[in-house]
Amino acid sequence: MTLSQFLSNLYALCWALFKYNVTLTFLAVLFAFPIASFLALGRLSRYRAVRYPITAYINIVRSSPLLMVMFWTYYTFPMLLGGASVNVFYAALIALTAFEAAYFAEFIRAGLQSIHKDQRTAALATGLKSWHVSLYIIWPQAVRRMLPSLLTQSIIAFQDSTLASVIGLREVVRMTGIINAVQVRPIWLYSMLAGIYLCLCFVISRFVRRVERSTVDLLSV
Amino acid sequence: MVNTRGEPIIEFKDLSLWYGNFQALADINETVNRKDCVVICGPSGSGKSSLLRCVNGLEKFQQGDVMVRGVSVKDCLDLAKLRSHVGMVFQRFELYPHMTCLSNVTLALRKVLKLSKAEAEERAKQVLEKFGVMEQAHKYPAQLSGGQQQRIAICRALVLEPDVMMFDEPTSALDPEMIDDVLQVLLQLVKEGMTMLIVTHEMLFARDVANKIVFMEKGRIIDRGTTEEFFSSSRNPRTQAFLDRVFREKRAEEKRWFR
Numbered sequence: 001m002t003l004s005q006f007l008s009n010l011y012a013l014c015w016a017l018f019k020y021n022v023t024l025t026f027l028a029v030l031f032a033f034p035i036a037s038f039l040a041l042g043r044l045s046r047y048r049a050v051r052y053p054i055t056a057y058i059n060i061v062r063s064s065p066l067l068m069v070m071f072w073t074y075y076t077f078p079m080l081l082g083g084a085s086v087n088v089f090y091a092a093l094i095a096l097t098a099f100e101a102a103y104f105a106e107f108i109r110a111g112l113q114s115i116h117k118d119q120r121t122a123a124l125a126t127g128l129k130s131w132h133v134s135l136y137i138i139w140p141q142a143v144r145r146m147l148p149s150l151l152t153q154s155i156i157a158f159q160d161s162t163l164a165s166v167i168g169l170r171e172v173v174r175m176t177g178i179i180n181a182v183q184v185r186p187i188w189l190y191s192m193l194a195g196i197y198l199c200l201c202f203v204i205s206r207f208v209r210r211v212e213r214s215t216v217d218l219l220s221v
Numbered sequence: 222m223v224n225t226r227g228e229p230i231i232e233f234k235d236l237s238l239w240y241g242n243f244q245a246l247a248d249i250n251e252t253v254n255r256k257d258c259v260v261i262c263g264p265s266g267s268g269k270s271s272l273l274r275c276v277n278g279l280e281k282f283q284q285g286d287v288m289v290r291g292v293s294v295k296d297c298l299d300l301a302k303l304r305s306h307v308g309m310v311f312q313r314f315e316l317y318p319h320m321t322c323l324s325n326v327t328l329a330l331r332k333v334l335k336l337s338k339a340e341a342e343e344r345a346k347q348v349l350e351k352f353g354v355m356e357q358a359h360k361y362p363a364q365l366s367g368g369q370q371q372r373i374a375i376c377r378a379l380v381l382e383p384d385v386m387m388f389d390e391p392t393s394a395l396d397p398e399m400i401d402d403v404l405q406v407l408l409q410l411v412k413e414g415m416t417m418l419i420v421t422h423e424m425l426f427a428r429d430v431a432n433k434i435v436f437m438e439k440g441r442i443i444d445r446g447t448t449e450e451f452f453s454s455s456r457n458p459r460t461q462a463f464l465d466r467v468f469r470e471k472r473a474e475e476k477r478w479f480r
Contacts, residue, residue: 121279122315122374126329126381127305136328140319 368399
């Protein structure tokens with residue numbers, strides 16, 4: 001592989017990575033968090049009519065492979081709903097968001113439940129309204145506790161974003177395959193793919209560890 | 222604040238509470254008047270904590286009523302407002318670990334009494350200064366000893382200027398060296414005329430500080446009286462057994478300690 005080929009391949013792969021994988025993961029995580037918060041609260045609701053459907057959704061999605069969820073979002077659901085063709089990126093985004101929301105919901109639920117019940121009692125005893133207590137006392141503590149799990153899951157989501165290649169999205173893995181079909185240099189190309197991915201994951205892990213360390217001190221209770 | 226001695230602050234009227242099938246409180250009738258210091262004692266599981274929680278509506282009772290400054294808790298429309306007039310201190314302090322001690326104390330001032338940040342901090346600092354924990358204001362609860370944390374918790378409740386302060390076993394989670402610090406604070410509050418309702422096992426302290434003792438067992442009040450009546454002339458055999466055991470344990474502890 002010549003230097004110019006190497007550089008243009010590198011550019012193409014990075015472009016695909018950021019345009020699709022990174023964007024997909026970022027948006028999916030961004031949307032999944034509020035959806036998951038809503039799911040977590042629903043999971044903890046005292047009304048069975050709310051709790052049962054939400055628990056069912058979470059359990060079904062968490063028992064399914066992401067690949068299957070992507071197929072369903074791209075092929076099956078559109079067919080069932082009238083046969084319109086769906087944009088690949090949006091299908092992948094919906095699938096990844098719905099998938100991660102189910103996982104996030106369990107982490108959020110665990111975080112919320114890990115706060116001692118008497119924190120709420122003590123706060124209410126000073127005359128704070130219930131939503132005050134949730135906003136200023138419960139959620140700040142809970143978020144610090146759930147952050148490590150959420151960040152780890154986000155990294156997993158980033159790695160899983162490559163699965164969108166099977167429904168046709170020109171993300172980085174598929175892009176590598178496409179270039180390889182033309183240039184036939186699998187060892188070079190797949191090593192470059194691995195290298196790019198490793199670098200990015202390394203940077204992200206360092207960032208995550210720094211975030212975790214800054215939240216650990218406050219949680220000595 | 223009106224300085225009327227004897228006006229009822231808390232009245233329990235035929236109060237009964239069930240947790241499912243288990244009756245935690247049965248036909249509680251009692252009055253706490255202004256400037257009273259009422260100590261509630263009794264074995265574990267007798268409903269003492271539940272009783273306190275009924276006063277500010279943290280427990281939903283099924284029968285009877287509690288009147289706080291003449292307002293019925295059962296029919297109360299604004300429980301948050303009622304709670305701001307009733308201070309409560311917990312066994313495990315329950316400070317908010319993610320906020321500084323100063324923020325712990327000012328949160329309710331800012332959100333409930335709607336004071337500005339500056340006013341709230343001013344008021345908070347006065348109270349913290351009074352109880353000797355001003356130095357800890359900018360630290361986080363985890364950096365403090367148990368006795369300091371409990372004093373901060375007391376400040377947090379006091380800063381709202383409640384009509385009555387309730388203490389749910391305030392010293393039970395403390396090391397012996399720190400119990401005295403907190404009891405001194407309670408003594409100071411009583412001397413200043415605060416109406417107090419204290420659940421405690423510290424019977425020597427109760428003897429010094431309380432003017433009324435209530436003895437509970439299995440959800441019922443089985444003995445009550447002024448401090449003198451309770452300690453010296455109670456005819457109730459269970460009271461005598463309880464006091465015997467408490468003082469025997471104290472003497473045994475002293476024997477062990479001074480050996």
